[in-house]
Amino acid sequence: MAKSTASANEAKTRRGVWALWSALAGIVSAAAFLAVAELVALLVARESSPILAVGAFVIDIVPQPLKEFAIATFGSADKIVLLGSLALAVVVAAAIAGILQFFARPFGVIVIALAGVISTAAIVTRTGASPLAFVPPVIGTLAGVIILVFLITRLRRWAGAAGAADVAAAADAVNPTTPAYPAAEQRGLGRRSFLVATGGVGLAAVIVGVGARLLNATSASVDALRRELRIPEPRSTVTIPDGAELDVEGISPLITPNADFYRVDTALTVPSVDPTTWRLVIDGMVDQRVELSFDDLVGMGLDEYAVTLTCVSNEVGGGLVGNAIWQGIPIRDILRMAGPQSGADMVLSKSVDGYTASTPLEALTDDSRDAIFAVAMNGEPLPLEHGFPVRMVVPGLYGYVSATKWVTELKVTTFEADEAYWTPRGYAAEAPIKFSSRIDTPRTGTPVAAGTVAIAGMAWAQTVGIDRVEVRIDDGDWQAATISTPINADTWVQWMLEWQAEAGTHYVEVRAVNKNGDTQVEERAPIAPDGSSGWQRVLVTVSA
Structure with a gap:
């Protein structure tokens, strides 16, 4: 009995070993x-x-609450997390395919084929897919199937030569046509054959795959072009007034550095767009189609504009807000060249990666609103991740309806005739920014010492401007904070209130009032369908 149990355990161990090797073959x-x-x-x-392509497909179909969670949790790193999750899923599925092919042919091949079907569907259904878009995943699938069969065949020979009769019997029960295993004396040859084949294919796959991906993603060469690009001097510049920045530790800077500027978009990898081949097309309900090169655009003359951008995914008190000095050309000047026709009320902007945004035509043609095609950000060409070579910047509208990066086309149309990427996904077609305020310091969870404490943060009301900011402590009276001198109505301001803090825990709350006399909405609202609202309230611990 003991001998029988030991044999059974030994057989399980051997099956586990072959399962690991077959999983490696699948990977x-x-x-x-x-x-x-x-x-x-x-x-x-x-x-x-x-x-x-599968990653982009996942971004498209994932439920909106999960997208909001990913952005809130991971911020600009959400794409890295998604790619890592996809890579892990591929490894697990591939390992399962290898195990199935070893123990239960042909189910491993079926798994690889199914992966090929999914990736092919994800690719050919993408906006702008070429007629030959199906070719790479189809040929890749065939290669994967051939390699899987090739490696598992060698592994099974090794298993047979090693005397794994129980494994052979289990496999033969599912596959009666399994060829006879070689003699046990060929065990070393079988092992060597499998390991050499697996190692060789794996190394070749890494070299070819990484090399092709690097060549395919031409970001390195485009980044070199960006560094060498010389943006013409602007005809007018932004003047930072005295008192525009308060000297308070922990407060956000007036101008957000490019490296710290938030990034939220649907591009799984940053598009690489060569400015020498880039074209902007304006068509749709226009008197004449217009096509411009990058040189055409910058040759029209550039100006500087200070504008604060806000993402619709920004929660109350969140950090998806940034202020920059942009250099660009008024969009209204380009639209005027095309001549929008009567009845048009929307411009559908399109990115090189297929993303679309719906912007009211009036917002782009209004002489009092500085909607621009931006080519530079804080004194340098746009960073790749922020839309190089050209993006849209429209004051007063959330980015998802206005701030198209890597823009290549404007279609003059109507809200009735067309809808943008986010509209069928639960977001409003039109989305003016809800003015708001934020506490930067002190932060919840960071104790402060009793005595004079600076409560400070930011407030924004693009196109209207901030009139005042008020702070309340422990549900007491609202107190007026000191606000910085605004650059213009399109930028945020800093604010600060000195508080004589006493030991204990205290609630600190903030609200803003805009230049129209409107008070920031107190009622909390989620980010969908048109942006969050509510007063930020933080719990501050004061030590004695």
Whole structure:
């Protein structure tokens, strides 16, 4: 009895070992799938990277609450988290495919084929997919299937040569046509054959896949072009008035550095757009179609504009707000060249990656609103992740309806005829920014010493301006804070209130009043469908 139990345990151990080796074979096969697909994409359809296409597909279909959670939790790193999660899912699925192919042929092949179908569907349904977009994932799938069969065949020979009769019997029960295993004396040859094949294919997949991806993603060469690009001097510049920045530790800077400026978009990888081949097209309900090159655009003359941008995903008190000095050309001047026709009320802007935004035509043609095509940010060409070479900047509207990055097309149309990317996903077609305020310091969870404490933060009311900021402590009376001198009505202001803090825990609350005399909305609202609202309230611990 003891001998029988020991034999059973030994058999389980051997099956576990072969399962691990077969999982490795599956992972290497998936790597070959992706590597071949990347290589073919480089030759026939650069947009056809399977993992990026599936990632973009996931972004499109994931439920809105989950998107909001990802942005709130990971911020600009949400794309990295998604790619990491996809990579983990690929590894797990590939391992399962390898195990199934070893123990239960042909189910491993079916798993690889199913992955190919999913990636092909994700690629060919993307906006702007080329007629040959299906070729890379199809050829990649064939390569993955061939490599999986090739490696598992060698693994099964090794298993048979090693005397794994129980494994062979289990496999043969599912696959009666399994060929006879070689003699036990060929065990070393079988092991060597599998390991050499697996290692060779794996190394080749890494070299080919990484090389093709690097060549496919031309960000390095485009970044070099960006560094060498010389933006013409602006005809007019922004003047920072005295008193525009308060000297308070912990408060956000008046001008957000490019490296710290928030990034929220649907691009899984940053698009690489060569400014020498970039074109902007204006069509739709216009008197004449207009097409401009980058040189055409900057040749019209540039000006500086200070504008604070706000993401609709910004929670009350959140950090998805940034202020920059942009250099660009008024969009109204370009639209005037095309001649919008009567009846048009919306401009559908399109990014190089297929993203679209719906902006009221009036907001882009209003002489009192500085809606621009921006080509520079804080004194340098736009960073790649912020829309290089050209993006839109429209004061007073949330970014998802106005701030299209890597913009390539404006279609003059109507809200009735067209809808943008976020509209069918639960967001409003039109979305003016809700003015708001934020406490930067002190922060919840960071104790402060009793005595004079500076409560400070930011407030914004684009196109209208902030009139005053008020602070309340422990539900007491509202107190007027000192606010900085605004650059203009389109930028945020800093504010500060000195508080004689006593030991204990205290609630600090803030609200803003705009230049129209309107008080910031107290009622809390979620970010969908048109932006959050509410007063920020933080709990401050004061030590004795």
